[in-house]
Each structure stands twice: as structure tokens, then as C-alpha cells.
Amino acid sequence: MATFQLEFVSPEKLLLSRPVEMAVIPAAEGEMGILPGHAPMIVALRGGVISVRENGQETEKLFVAAGFAEITPGRVTILAEEATPVAQLSRADAEARIAACEKALAEAQDAAPEKREAAMARLLSARAMLEAAQAA
Known part of the structure; x- marks a missing residue:
């Protein structure tokens, strides 16, 4: 399956950097699914959960308080003010x-x-x- 590079950065550190099949982000306008080849855009994030899918299954769930996502056809960079694994x-x-x-x-x-x-x-x-x- 096709993938894109997902990079997830908080002020403290790089939280994630790897190829993924899909990500669902809490955009300010509502939940937004991102697949490879997505149209370029920059979106504001509201508080919510980012879900990451790899190999056909959900592999990560991270809570973000706010931030931004830069989306290109081959890469998504998430800049979050605060990020915590949902399990924590x-x-x-x-x-x-x-x-x-x-x-x-x-x-x-x-x-x-x-x-x-x-x-x-x-x-x-x-x-x-x-x-x-x-x-x-």
C-alpha cells in the first residue's frame, strides 16, 4: 500500500518520523483523513486525537492540545504545542x-x-x- 512520510514534532522533541498509510487529524474544521497524494494545505489543529494507520491497522493514538499540520502529497508535518500518547x-x-x-x-x-x-x-x-x- 502507498505511504507518505509523517513527522510529528512538539516543542520538546521529534515524536514520530516514519512512513504511514493514513493519518486522521483533529483539524479546526473537523476530523480530516490524510492519504498519500493529498492536496497541499496548512490546517490549524484543535484539541483532539491523531490516529495513525500502518499495515492496515491503527498503530498510534496521540492527543494534541493544539497546533498546525502542513500537508503535501508525500509528507505531513504536525507541529503540536502539546502531545501525549492517549494511553498516558x-x-x-x-x-x-x-x-x-x-x-x-x-x-x-x-x-x-x-x-x-x-x-x-x-x-x-x-x-x-x-x-x-x-x-x-
């Missing part, structure tokens, strides 16, 4: 993050719209983290 997610950590984000959103109600939107994006990411932790 903690429900308690996700719930604590949700509480902190809800507080920050409440404090941002009188702030500029950009600050409110950023606070809401962090809250939605924390909720996605809880969903991923519960599904693991």
Missing part, C-alpha cells in the same frame, strides 16, 4: 485542566474578544482531553 492521559489531570480553563474563561468575560476566544479554545481542548482519557 489521566482523567484526573483532564478534569483539573477543565476546572482551570472554566475559571480562566469566567475571568475573561469582560476581556477582549480574542482573549475570550483563546480561553474557550483551551476549555474545548481540555474537554477533548477528558474524552480521550475516558476512551483509552
Whole structure:
């Protein structure tokens, strides 16, 4: 089966760099499946799970809080602010993050719209983290 090079980078390190058959990413507009030969684009990522398929089966699931993906026909580079294997997610950590984000959103109600939107994006990411932790 055809493959493309997937590179997954966080601020700390290169998390993944290898040929894969397919990746599903949490694009800001919705889940997006990527196969070899995909049209070039750059997409923003929301909080969610990136799934990687190799040899006909899912081999990796990583939670990303946010980031960007650069897609070309032969390569996908994911730049994530935070990335954690789904198996290592903690429900308690996700719930604590949700509480902190809800507080920050409440404090941002009188702030500029950009600050409110950023606070809401962090809250939605924390909720996605809880969903991923519960599904693991």
C-alpha cells in the first residue's frame, strides 16, 4: 500500500518520523483523513486525537492540545504545542485542566474578544482531553 512520510514534532522533541498509510487529524474544521497524494494545505489543529494507520491497522493514538499540520502529497508535518500518547492521559489531570480553563474563561468575560476566544479554545481542548482519557 502507498505511504507518505509523517513527522510529528512538539516543542520538546521529534515524536514520530516514519512512513504511514493514513493519518486522521483533529483539524479546526473537523476530523480530516490524510492519504498519500493529498492536496497541499496548512490546517490549524484543535484539541483532539491523531490516529495513525500502518499495515492496515491503527498503530498510534496521540492527543494534541493544539497546533498546525502542513500537508503535501508525500509528507505531513504536525507541529503540536502539546502531545501525549492517549494511553498516558489521566482523567484526573483532564478534569483539573477543565476546572482551570472554566475559571480562566469566567475571568475573561469582560476581556477582549480574542482573549475570550483563546480561553474557550483551551476549555474545548481540555474537554477533548477528558474524552480521550475516558476512551483509552
